[in-house]
Amino acid sequence: MVQALDRERTAGGRERAADGRERTVDDRERTADRLLRSTAARSYDPELDVDWSAPPVEGKHYLPEHRCSLYGTGLWQRLTPEQRLELGKHEIASVAGFGIWLETLLMRLLAKLAYEGDPLTRHIQYALAEMAEECRHSTMFARLIEWMGTPRYAPPAGVHALGRLLPTLAHGPAMWGAILIGEELTDRYQREMVDDDSIQPVIRMVNKIHIMEEARHIGFARAELTRCAAALPRAELAWQRGLLGRVALIVSRNLISPEVYRPVGLDPREARRVALANPAHHETVRYGGEKIVAFLRDAGMIGPPATRLWRRSHLLP
Ligand SMILES: [Fe+2]
Numbered sequence: 001m002v003q004a005l006d007r008e009r010t011a012g013g014r015e016r017a018a019d020g021r022e023r024t025v026d027d028r029e030r031t032a033d034r035l036l037r038s039t040a041a042r043s044y045d046p047e048l049d050v051d052w053s054a055p056p057v058e059g060k061h062y063l064p065e066h067r068c069s070l071y072g073t074g075l076w077q078r079l080t081p082e083q084r085l086e087l088g089k090h091e092i093a094s095v096a097g098f099g100i101w102l103e104t105l106l107m108r109l110l111a112k113l114a115y116e117g118d119p120l121t122r123h124i125q126y127a128l129a130e131m132a133e134e135c136r137h138s139t140m141f142a143r144l145i146e147w148m149g150t151p152r153y154a155p156p157a158g159v160h161a162l163g164r165l166l167p168t169l170a171h172g173p174a175m176w177g178a179i180l181i182g183e184e185l186t187d188r189y190q191r192e193m194v195d196d197d198s199i200q201p202v203i204r205m206v207n208k209i210h211i212m213e214e215a216r217h218i219g220f221a222r223a224e225l226t227r228c229a230a231a232l233p234r235a236e237l238a239w240q241r242g243l244l245g246r247v248a249l250i251v252s253r254n255l256i257s258p259e260v261y262r263p264v265g266l267d268p269r270e271a272r273r274v275a276l277a278n279p280a281h282h283e284t285v286r287y288g289g290e291k292i293v294a295f296l297r298d299a300g301m302i303g304p305p306a307t308r309l310w311r312r313s314h315l316l317p
């Protein structure tokens with residue numbers, strides 16, 4: 001890989017590859033080249049770097065209490081401290097299960113890019129490197145769910161079926177935006193937890209790995225989105241915004257499965273209704289989306305006809 005990266009640079013922003021061909025080294029290639037170097041220098045193997053044999057630490061949380069979907073509600077007041085901790089564990093398991101679904105879709109989107117592109121370019125090589133990381137992340141999240149001993153939570157059948165269509169429907173800025181919504185929301189919560197000593201050490205290590213590797217993915221996707229949005233034909237804008245608004249609503253509504261309430265003795269339908277009306281939960285969703293919403297707004301990707309979808313998701317105040 002090192003040899004492949006050390007191609008001969010020639011004058012005028014061009015490079016000469018080992019096969020003698022010359023091509024323009026543009027910003028896209030430079031960004032991907034830098035990210036490939038970073039990937040080679042700093043990556044984790046969750047199989048080895050997380051101590052899966054360590055038992056949970058008595059009394060430590062799995063999720064900060066103020067990020068629980070029922071925090072501050074009447075139902076929350078009725079839960080014992082042990083039930084609150086248990087609910088946090090199941091909510092993290094739900095986010096991890098939903099994360100696996102999202103990452104599998106993301107891998108399909110990256111595979112589509114690689115299928116259509118030139119594997120001798122740095123940006124396609126970086127897409128392949130990112131797929132390799134997402135493969136390891138999904139295994140890591142599956143191991144985390146096993147370690148916590150919770151059920152496997154997954155999106156409902158309808159969302160699962162819709163997900164099958166995404167790689168066909170999504171392209172351009174909506175594709176990169178969909179990737180970023182998934183990546184940046186979870187990144188925000190993980191950054192809040194990684195230095196919190198009251199959180200289980202295994203969770204914090206998983207967060208540390210994911211934060212470091214996702215920083216590259218987010219940088220790549222943001223650069224790709226900016227490039228695609230600038231080239232987007234005006235006639236396509238409404239469709240792209242509509243698709244992205246739909247993704248935003250699906251992500252915000254499905255991170256927490258209603259089934260997480262059952263193990264703490266709550267009725268899933270009632271608890272779900274309370275969570276969806278909970279201002280503290282709305283604030284958690286808004287906090288998760290704060291940075292990506294600002295970025296997508298600046299890129300012109302949030303607006304009519306999808307503004308209502310963004311409002312319903314609580315990502316947009
Ligand atoms: Fe990931």
Ligand SMILES: [Fe+2]
Nearest residue numbers: 134183214217
């Ligand atoms: Fe990622």
